[in-house]
Amino acid sequence: MEEFDRLMLTIPQPADPEAPDGKDDTENVELKKVGEIRKFEFEPKDHVTLGTELGIIDIERGVKLAGSRNYVLKGDGALLHQAVLRLAQPGIDAAAVRSVLRSWGPGRFDAELLLDGKAFRPDGKSASTLIPPAFGLAGVNMHTWTGWGSVTHWNAFVAVLEMQGKGTLYDPRLDDASKFPLAAKNNFGHRTSDPDLVTPKLGALHFYQLALAPPPAPKGSFDARAAERGGALFEGKAKCATCHVPPLYTEPGWNLHKPEEIGIDAFQAQRAPEDGYRTSPLRGLWTHKKGGFYHDGRFSSLRAVVDHYDTFFNLGLTDDEKHALCEYLKSL
Numbered sequence: 146m147e148e149f150d151r152l153m154l155t156i157p158q159p160a161d162p163e164a165p166d167g168k169d170d171t172e173n174v175e176l177k178k179v180g181e182i183r184k185f186e187f188e189p190k191d192h193v194t195l196g197t198e199l200g201i202i203d204i205e206r207g208v209k210l211a212g213s214r215n216y217v218l219k220g221d222g223a224l225l226h227q228a229v230l231r232l233a234q235p236g237i238d239a240a241a242v243r244s245v246l247r248s249w250g251p252g253r254f255d256a257e258l259l260l261d262g263k264a265f266r267p268d269g270k271s272a273s274t275l276i277p278p279a280f281g282l283a284g285v286n287m288h289t290w291t292g293w294g295s296v297t298h299w300n301a302f303v304a305v306l307e308m309q310g311k312g313t314l315y316d317p318r319l320d321d322a323s324k325f326p327l328a329a330k331n332n333f334g335h336r337t338s339d340p341d342l343v344t345p346k347l348g349a350l351h352f353y354q355l356a357l358a359p360p361p362a363p364k365g366s367f368d369a370r371a372a373e374r375g376g377a378l379f380e381g382k383a384k385c386a387t388c389h390v391p392p393l394y395t396e397p398g399w400n401l402h403k404p405e406e407i408g409i410d411a412f413q414a415q416r417a418p419e420d421g422y423r424t425s426p427l428r429g430l431w432t433h434k435k436g437g438f439y440h441d442g443r444f445s446s447l448r449a450v451v452d453h454y455d456t457f458f459n460l461g462l463t464d465d466e467k468h469a470l471c472e473y474l475k476s477l
């Protein structure tokens with residue numbers, strides 16, 4: 146019997162024991178038919194042909210890896226498979242978390258992964274964001290790209306949830322199971338601890354963080370004359386200052402915008418309670434030129450950001466004006 150089991154383990158995908166014996170698939174027995182069988186006006190292709198032609202199924206490799214009747218999903222096929230799994234099971238295991246962490250790259254983090262289990266965007270790219278600057282936040286309402294709350298809200302959030310510190314966090318927005326399935330299931334919005342080692346430190350930490358001024362741009366790192374023209378454009382023709390209000394460079398008050406107001410997708414916004422993006426306070430931009438701009442670094446240069454606004458808002462900026470605006474941004 147042991148020998149039988151050992152041999153069976155080497156046979157890929159054996160037939161169900163209930164299946165009747167026959168010489169080949171022509172002797173298969175039909176058990177039931179569901180619905181109307183569609184008639185095509187053309188010769189329909191089977192899933193193997195379709196999958197191979199679309200480059201989403203690789204049968205040769207599957208057979209090499211695991212024997213006959215196996216296949217490997219690749220490209221969009223693999224993404225589709227992941228999507229279906231995620232639909233059925235929003236949780237993720239430790240190995241998956243590790244591979245996700247490795248996919249982020251330097252300067253990036255995904256603060257929402259533990260809340261919603263979404264490691265990838267619908268286009269298959271990482272769901273992580275750049276880490277926003279911790280300086281220049283005095284006077285700024287919302288902290289983080291998607292405006293979860295103020296600096297002190299985020300400090301409590303990070304200490305208690307991200308770092309699993311012993312403390313208190315109250316944020317009933319995390320009870321929204323459609324947005325935050327893992328947070329809701331684990332009651333993340335109602336954490337308490339005795340002793341509470343976090344809450345007593347929040348005041349001093351808040352005070353300290355608000356005192357961090359943005360470092361001034363080094364002399365010679367931008368063209369000062371162009372920057373001056375850029376400043377006039379920023380507040381005039383380019384209309385940047387309607388949202389990035391100097392000297393905070395974000396709106397005093399409710400500094401969040403719907404994705405469509407700035408011409409980008411909603412994926413990351415929808416992973417936060419307010420479905421919006423915070424107007425980035427722009428001071429000290431020169432310190433984080435690596436990794437791109439906007440929450441996910443989608444624009445690789447300041448010029449790409451300005452080009453985006455020029456197209457989206459129909460600004461009609463000339464090449465020279467775009468250059469001047471970029472020099473101004475580098476000077477902040």
Ligand code: HEC
Pocket residue numbers: 290379383384385386387388389401402406407422423424425427430437438439440441447450451454455470474
């Ligand atoms: C409707 C409001 C609005 C206007 C007008 C606007 N911005 Fe923005 N800006 C935003 C928001 C919101 C973000 C954050 C986007 C994100 O997080 O992906 C942003 C982000 C940026 C960033 C990226 C900052 C970073 O740290 O990556 C730059 C640079 C920028 N804006 C420059 C400009 C310039 C230059 C103009 C004028 C041509 C302008 N903005 C006009 C709302 C606005």
